[in-house]
Structures are given as C-alpha cells and as structure tokens.
Amino acid sequence: MKTRWFLQLFTIIGFLLLGSGIAKAFHIPVPGSVIGLLLLFVFLLTGIIKLEWIERASSFQLKHLTILFIPPITGLFLSSAFLEILHWNVLIILIVSSICCLLGTAFAVEWIEKRRDVK
Amino acid sequence: MTMFIGNVLLCLVTTIVCYYICLKFYLKYKKGWLNPLYTASFLLILLILVCPIQVDSYKEGSTIFNYLLQFAVVTLAVPLYKQWSFLKKNYKKIFIGVICGTSLGVITVLGMSQIFHLQEQLLASLIPRSVTLPIALTVSSGLGGLSSTTVLFVVISALISLTIGPKLLNKLGIRSKSAKGLAMGTSAQMLGATRSLVWGEEEGAMGSIAMTISALFLSVLVPVFSYFT
Known part of the structure; x- marks a missing residue:
C-alpha cells in the first residue's frame, strides 16, 4: 500500500518534470506545470493513465491545497510591506476589475443562452 | 547547505503543525471564518514572533512550497x-x-x-x-x-x-x-x-x-x- 502511494506521487512528479522539460526544450513561454497539467489531462482522456493510478495522491493534494498558501501570507505580514502595497489606487483596481470580470462572464453567458433560445 | 536544509525543515514542520491544529478546529466547529487559511497564518505569525525563530530563515525555507505549488497545478488535471x-x-x-x-x-x-x-x-x-x-x-x-x-x-x-x-x-x-x-x-x-x-x-x-x-x-x-x- 505504501509503495503504491509513492508511485502515485512519482507519476505526478514525472508529469511536472516532463512539462518543465518540454517548456525548456521548445522555449514555450507557458509555465511547465501547466503543460504538465495538460499532458496529464490528455493521457487520462486517452486512457494511457488510469484515474485510479493517481487518484489517491491527487485528492490528498487537492484536499490540502490551503496549506500551500499559508507561507506566502505569513511572509507578507512578516515583511510588513503590505501596508505600502495596499494603497487606495490598488484597492480601486481590485474592486473594479473584480466587478468587470464577474459581469463580463455573466452577461456573455446570458447573451449566448438568449441567442440560442431565439434560434 | 546544512543551514538551508535546516530552514526548509523548520518551515515545513511549523507550517504543517499550525495547519493541522487549525484544520482540526475548522472541522470541529465548521465556521467559515475558522478557515485554516486565516487561522493557521495567524498562528504561524504569532509563533514566529514569540519564539526565537529568525524571520529570514523561515522565508528561505518556504521556497520548498514553490515546488509543492507546481505539483498542485499538475493535479488540477x-x-x-x-x-x-x-x-x-x-x-x-x-x-x-x-x-x-x-x-x-x-x-x-x-x-x-x-x-x-x-x-x-x-x-x-x-x-x-x-x-x-x-x-x-x-x-x-x-x-x-x-x-x-x-x-x-x-x-x-x-x-x-x-x-x-x-x-x-x-x-x-x-x-x-x-x-x-x-x-x-x-x-x-x-x-x-x-x-x-x-x-x-x-x-x-x-x-x-x-x-x-x-x-x-x-x-x-x-x-x-x-x-x-
């Protein structure tokens, strides 16, 4: 059981390394981890990799995703630079762009659905 | 090099312990604001400020999390x-x-x-x-x-x-x-x-x-x- 768990981890690490290697070798500007994601997705779809082979390791990772964000947040508060960063203009940008993102998606989807209904 | 490995271990252990404690609390009381993202960070900041842990050594150690993050991106597949x-x-x-x-x-x-x-x-x-x-x-x-x-x-x-x-x-x-x-x-x-x-x-x-x-x-x-x- 233990070895299986490690095998699952190594499969995912293998895809990460493969993705980074491809990104470096072909000078693709996309992050290597994203290429690894797409590769793993394609391999899952074609059935070369079975979901059961990696499911335990990946669900463990996704369940505890939160822990990865704790060190950056801690680092931010310890550096005390966050008061300098959070000027009013940055806050305005954050608010306005969040609303634009939200409404852009919502209206685009509604538009498509309405168009389909007319047809 | 040994310093670096020590820092990585220190960072990993303190972060995981804080996360684990806060996760237990979160699962027990199921309140939105108890999300470990906030509580564990808070606990960790307290820990670093109270205990004689060097802020820089924690930050140096936290580079390990960048690799774990890339790993997490792949699992989104x-x-x-x-x-x-x-x-x-x-x-x-x-x-x-x-x-x-x-x-x-x-x-x-x-x-x-x-x-x-x-x-x-x-x-x-x-x-x-x-x-x-x-x-x-x-x-x-x-x-x-x-x-x-x-x-x-x-x-x-x-x-x-x-x-x-x-x-x-x-x-x-x-x-x-x-x-x-x-x-x-x-x-x-x-x-x-x-x-x-x-x-x-x-x-x-x-x-x-x-x-x-x-x-x-x-x-x-x-x-x-x-x-x-």
Missing part, C-alpha cells in the same frame, strides 16, 4: 478530467463566458494601472489576481511579480467578488444558472465555486469548471502575449 462530459456538453458558453470575463478583468487592470502609473512589479502581481492561487503564483513569478503580494491580491479579489457578487447578479436580473456559476467561478475561483454550490448542483459544477478553465486560459495567454510584445 484530475478534476478537469472528471468533469469532461459536462464540459463537452456546455463548452460553448463555458469558453466564451470565461474568456470574456477573464480578459475583461485583465484589460481593466492594465488600463487602470496606466492611469495610476503603477510599478511594473506591482502590475505583474495584479494581472493574475482573478485565477486560482497555484496558477496565479506561477504566472506572477513568470512576469516578475512578488508571490506574497499576489496571494494578497488573489485573496482580496476573491473576497470582493464573494461579498458583492451574488447580490449584484441578483440586482441585474441574471437568472441563468450557468451564468451565475460561471461568473462566480471566474472571478472568485475556489471561494466562488464553493459559493455557487449553495445555489445548486449545476451552478456549483459550472463554478469549479470556470475556475480551472480561466486559470488555464490566463496561464497560456499571459506568457504568449508578453512573449510577442
């Missing part, structure tokens, strides 16, 4: 695969909605940063603010942004969308289930996907798909775009 049939059935509205929303968000950031004359490093941390954290951090470090600033922007953006999003969508008369789910997932990623699950199953599925697709879209768009300009 699994939820995407599980939702494949749902995605195939609704691909048109998902792609158009997510691409419109994400690009509009980036365009407003770019436009307003011109108006306010923002520093380039700050801008680099602002651009990926709408997508899920592991990918946002990868994109921002690729652009030369600071990871700690990016985390702050991502969390604040998600909280803004989460607090005003549902009310705003309601006021503007958006009734469609997919529109609500996709909008929340695109703008508030993980938090939005969880929120849209409250509306119903279809909204929730749309929310989590929107989270992955918008992150993928941005992570491909931004580097390619900056490569050509």
Whole structure:
C-alpha cells in the first residue's frame, strides 16, 4: 500500500518534470506545470493513465491545497510591506476589475443562452 | 547547505503543525471564518514572533512550497478530467463566458494601472489576481511579480467578488444558472465555486469548471502575449 502511494506521487512528479522539460526544450513561454497539467489531462482522456493510478495522491493534494498558501501570507505580514502595497489606487483596481470580470462572464453567458433560445 | 536544509525543515514542520491544529478546529466547529487559511497564518505569525525563530530563515525555507505549488497545478488535471462530459456538453458558453470575463478583468487592470502609473512589479502581481492561487503564483513569478503580494491580491479579489457578487447578479436580473456559476467561478475561483454550490448542483459544477478553465486560459495567454510584445 505504501509503495503504491509513492508511485502515485512519482507519476505526478514525472508529469511536472516532463512539462518543465518540454517548456525548456521548445522555449514555450507557458509555465511547465501547466503543460504538465495538460499532458496529464490528455493521457487520462486517452486512457494511457488510469484515474485510479493517481487518484489517491491527487485528492490528498487537492484536499490540502490551503496549506500551500499559508507561507506566502505569513511572509507578507512578516515583511510588513503590505501596508505600502495596499494603497487606495490598488484597492480601486481590485474592486473594479473584480466587478468587470464577474459581469463580463455573466452577461456573455446570458447573451449566448438568449441567442440560442431565439434560434 | 546544512543551514538551508535546516530552514526548509523548520518551515515545513511549523507550517504543517499550525495547519493541522487549525484544520482540526475548522472541522470541529465548521465556521467559515475558522478557515485554516486565516487561522493557521495567524498562528504561524504569532509563533514566529514569540519564539526565537529568525524571520529570514523561515522565508528561505518556504521556497520548498514553490515546488509543492507546481505539483498542485499538475493535479488540477484530475478534476478537469472528471468533469469532461459536462464540459463537452456546455463548452460553448463555458469558453466564451470565461474568456470574456477573464480578459475583461485583465484589460481593466492594465488600463487602470496606466492611469495610476503603477510599478511594473506591482502590475505583474495584479494581472493574475482573478485565477486560482497555484496558477496565479506561477504566472506572477513568470512576469516578475512578488508571490506574497499576489496571494494578497488573489485573496482580496476573491473576497470582493464573494461579498458583492451574488447580490449584484441578483440586482441585474441574471437568472441563468450557468451564468451565475460561471461568473462566480471566474472571478472568485475556489471561494466562488464553493459559493455557487449553495445555489445548486449545476451552478456549483459550472463554478469549479470556470475556475480551472480561466486559470488555464490566463496561464497560456499571459506568457504568449508578453512573449510577442
């Protein structure tokens, strides 16, 4: 059981390394981890990799995703630079762009659905 | 070298212990504000300030988490695969909605940063603010942004969308289930996907798909775009 768990981890690490290697070798500007994601997705779809082979390791990772964000947040508060960063203009940008993102998606989807209904 | 390994171990152990304690509390009382993201960070800050731990050695040790983050990005393929049939059935509205929303968000950031004359490093941390954290951090470090600033922007953006999003969508008369789910997932990623699950199953599925697709879209768009300009 233990070895299986490690095998699952190594499969995912293998895809990460493969993705980074491809990104470096072909000078693709996309992050290597994203290429690894797409590769793993394609391999899952074609059935070369079975979901059961990696499911335990990946669900463990996704369940505890939160822990990865704790060190950056801690680092931010310890550096005390966050008061300098959070000027009013940055806050305005954050608010306005969040609303634009939200409404852009919502209206685009509604538009498509309405168009389909007319047809 | 031994110093570095020591720092990595120190960082890993303190972070995991804090996370574990806070997770237990969160699972026991099930309150939203007890989310380990806030409580564990708070506990960790206290620990570092009270105990004789050097701030710099903690920060040096936390580089290990960058590798774990890349690992997490790869595992996002699994939820995407599980939702494949749902995605195939609704691909048109998902792609158009997510691409419109994400690009509009980036365009407003770019436009307003011109108006306010923002520093380039700050801008680099602002651009990926709408997508899920592991990918946002990868994109921002690729652009030369600071990871700690990016985390702050991502969390604040998600909280803004989460607090005003549902009310705003309601006021503007958006009734469609997919529109609500996709909008929340695109703008508030993980938090939005969880929120849209409250509306119903279809909204929730749309929310989590929107989270992955918008992150993928941005992570491909931004580097390619900056490569050509």
